[in-house]
Amino acid sequence: MDPEKGTPTQDVKAIDARSDGTQLSTQEGTTQSRHVLGQWFLSLAHSKLAETRGIERVEDDEKLPPQPRRYTQMLFLWISANLTANNVALGFLGPATFRLSFTDAALCSIFGVLVGSLTTGYIATFGPVSGCRTMILARYTMGWWPSRICVLLNLVIMLGYGMIDTVVGGQMLSYIAGGDISVVAGILVIAVLCWVVTEFGSPLFHIYERWAFVPQVAVLLxxxxxxxxxxxxxxPTMGNRSTRIADRLSMFSLCLSATSGWAPAGADYYVYFNAKTPKWSSFFFTWLGEALGNIFAILMGSGIASGGFTRESSWAEAHEVSPGALLVAGFDDLGAFGTFCAVILMLGVAANNVPGTYSSGLSFQCLGSYAARVPRMVWNSFAVIVYTICACLGKNHLYEIFEDFLALMGYWCCIWVCITIEEQVIFRKGKYNWDEWNDRTKLPVGLAALVAFAVGWVGAVVGMDQVYFVGPIAKVIGDGGADVGLYIGCPLAALTFPPLRWLELRYIGR
Structure with missing residues (x-):
């Protein structure tokens, strides 16, 4: 068994491991290979770079041997996934939307990223020891049926990431080409690149993410x-004192939400790592990689956006076109070499999109037994189609998508992480039976977690400050309100869960 592929390396003619864990006989495989789609799938499945495993647990004897390079692999994966143009564009929001000074935007983003990345680092520690995908882990807290709410919300996140990434890439390519290439064409370029990498799965995914940060570091420097x-x-930051405080708080919350959005996928990429991998290493290198990539990118975006309001040249004009155009305009003084750098930065957006696309395929399989029978590669293709269509429809509203979508991600991710921590520390004392991952009679019913999750959401709603709704608490902060949904929702969920879980264990027993 090749552990990282999840496919057999010997006797491939006798047995083929399918993505849902069932076995495909030689005769059945021969029958399917008569079809064009079947031939393509089987040839891809037997490729040395392909992964056909889906959401089934990776057993300890299937895992990779422990090696020091696994630590750098964790670090580089998260740097690559976050040191990308879309996060540079996220940095625009500080000066462009919240009217913050460069210093205020930088400080808010740095501390927001450092805090938000803690959630991803925590969830990542479950990957090596459990061998379970992140949304399978959710069953151990939320229960068999309620965990599917998390699955649906995670799909919104991962497909939303795909939409944002492809829009940024499309805007950049269109501006590079002087408008001769449409934004839609650029969206398709990024989508196809992501589709190719994610179809092969974990082996090619890890190879790509291990080195994707190198050209991005070069062009961003x-x-x-x-x-x-x-x-x-x-x-300086604009507005009166209360407005400045509100805008700083909103920028901090936005960056916290953006980074915590990776938590529901944090364990997906470590399931093949040896079970004896130290938890501190999974946590630390995930946290450090995500933080470094985001901080560098967001600081660049905040700086460019601050200059976009004062420099009387192509920057201001480009900003009127699109956020992606402003990114390209930063290279204007370098002529043809600047254009080359902008193209590299544009293609690098795929490094942020690949992990989300890969995880979306796994999340689709977590929706139910019928969905699990559909190969991950098919779900990945479906995900690419969905977010490509959404990107084409929303290509002119990037700032609005950023501001509203990222905040919603943070609400549920942080609430879920709070409940998961309490389940692990208070009730399980760190002890899990990972063999029960697919046995709903052994998993929690999930009533306590569901109620706590709902209460947390109510708190988030009364504190949210979005275009479509401003909560009553958010309204009283500053002249235009401030997003404090996280700081109300998480404590409410954390206070609600323990007593309800105690009752659930006492009267239901699981």
């Missing part, structure tokens, strides 16, 4: 050198 002198580090 070039961008820092050429655009840095135009950063406006002197202009």
């Amino acid at each position: 070039v961008l820092a050198g050429v655009a840095g002198p135009y950063f406006d580090v002197k202009s």
Whole structure:
């Protein structure tokens, strides 16, 4: 058995391991291979770079041997996934939307990222020891049926990431081409690149993410050198005192939400790692990689956006076109070499999109037994189609998508993480039976978690500050309100869950 592929390396003619864990006989395989789709799938499944495993647990004897390079693999994966153009564009929101100074935007983003990345680091520790995908882990807290709410919300996150990433890439390519190439064409380029990598699964995914950060670091350092002198580090944050506080709080919350959005996928990429992998390493290198990638990218975006309001040149004009165009304009002074760097930065968006697309295929399989029978590769293809269509429809509303979508991600992710921590520390004392991952008679019923989750959401709603709704508590902060949904929803969920879980264990027993 090749552990990282999840497919047999010997006797492939006798047995083929399918993504849902069932066995496909030689005769059945021969019958299916008569069809074009069947031939493609079987040839891909037997490729050395392909993974046909789906959501079934990776047993300890199937895992990779422990090696020091696994630590750097964790670190580079998360740097690559976050040191991308879409997170540079996220940094635009500080000066462009919240009217923060560069210093305020930088401080809010740094601390928001550092806190939000803790959630991903925590969930990542379950990957090696359990061999279970993240949304399977949710069953141990939320229960068999309620966990599917988390699955649906996670699909919204991962498909939303795909939409944002492809829009940023499409805007950049269109501006690079002087409008001769449409934004839709750029969206398709990024979508196809992500589809190719995710179809093969974990082996190619890890190879790609191990090195994807290298060209991104290079071009962003070039961008820092050429655009840095135009950063406006002197202009103050706009508004009165209460408004400034509200805007700083909203930027902090936005960056916290953006990084915590990776928590529902944090364990997906470590299931093949040896079960003896130290938990501290999974936590620390995940947290550090996600934080470093986001901080560098968001700081670049905040600097460019601050200069976009003061520099009387192509920056201001580009900002009127689209956020992606402003990214490209940062390279203007370098001529043809700047165009080359912008293309590299545009293609690098795929590094952020690949993990989300991969995890979306797994999440689809977690929706039920029938969905689990559909190969992950088919679900990945479906996910790419969905977010590509959404990106084409929402290509002119990137800032609105950023501001509203990212906050919603943070609400449920942080509430779920709070409940998971309490389940692990208070009730399980760190002891799990991972063999029960697919036995609903052994898993929690989930009533306590469901009620606590709902209570947390109520708290988040009364504190949210979004275009479509401003909660009564959010309204009283500053002139325009501030998003405090996280800080109300998480404590409410954390206070509600323990007594309800105690009652659930006492009267139901699981």
